[in-house]
Amino acid sequence: MSNDKTAQAGHHGLTHFDQAGQAHMVDVGAKNETHRIAVATGVIRMEPETLEIIRSGSAKKGDVLGIARIAAIMASKKTSDLIPLCHPLALTRVTADFEIEEDLPGVRCTVQAETYGKTGVEMEALTAVQVGLLTIYDMCKAVDKGMVCDGVRLLEKHGGKSGPWCAELTSRCD
Template sequence: MAGGEKNGLTHLRADGRAEMVDVGAKQETERTAIAAGTVVMAPETLQAILSGDARKGDVIAVARLAGIMAAKKTHDLIPLCHPLALTKVAVEIVPDEALPGLRVEALARVTGKTGVEMEALTACSVACLTIYDMAKALDKAMVITDVRLVEKTGGKSGIWRAGDADHGAAAR
């Protein structure tokens, strides 16, 4: 047992050294995670994106693809993440004129011994960053906000939903 498990931090040994968690003895289960975030922008920026007037091209299509690619590279980006054979990654991006902006939702799925929360969060984050990058010539004041885990299923802990968390909105 890693020394860090006593204090709940599974990636730290008792002496403070970081280590990758050994998941070898864990059960393989289907695991899914959903992450969400938003990119808030000027109404004119949203309209330019939706009408295809962004100079760099189809913002939504490129951001969706960037998110999918990012999920597949999570272990290269986040120290101590296990490389996973993802069975599904989906990124949905929908306009919300009330923000105004774009809402991003990323789903990652695997049958394996460790969860896919980081893959879903990475997909969502990179999709949001790509939206910013592709539209920054129109609106440098865009704000990426509320990137968070919405739901995870599978593994020993079962189902978790953001609304079930005690600290949810208070932490933001």
């Protein structure tokens, strides 16, 4: 079996390519099963009137954020279906929080995904954020087509050989 081809990272450190530059689903078989956590975040900016409609709905009816939360959680489970070289994995926890940010104006979505396994869950957290924001877009586009998704990024990552990583804007890895 030709394992040696992927023994080293391929093309310029991109592990998803072998030495010949061909894409593969990288071998994680020898990695340890550790508790892995990823937190991702992002916002959707909108007209102040749109945000007002979302806020009023959260209270009692027309619950945009409640539906976006379900969409985000369900999307995390489809990550390996969407991202070509992602490994399938069994998530053990997913939370999706939505906060209204007046100054954008808009909504922030922050997702924490966890597993006990051989690969990280960054893509699961990021996919959930993207789909959560898109669901807000879908539900509000009848009144505001110009909404923009911004700042979708990984916030922090724990577990695995490389240890914790945090975006410079947080201090949670200190």
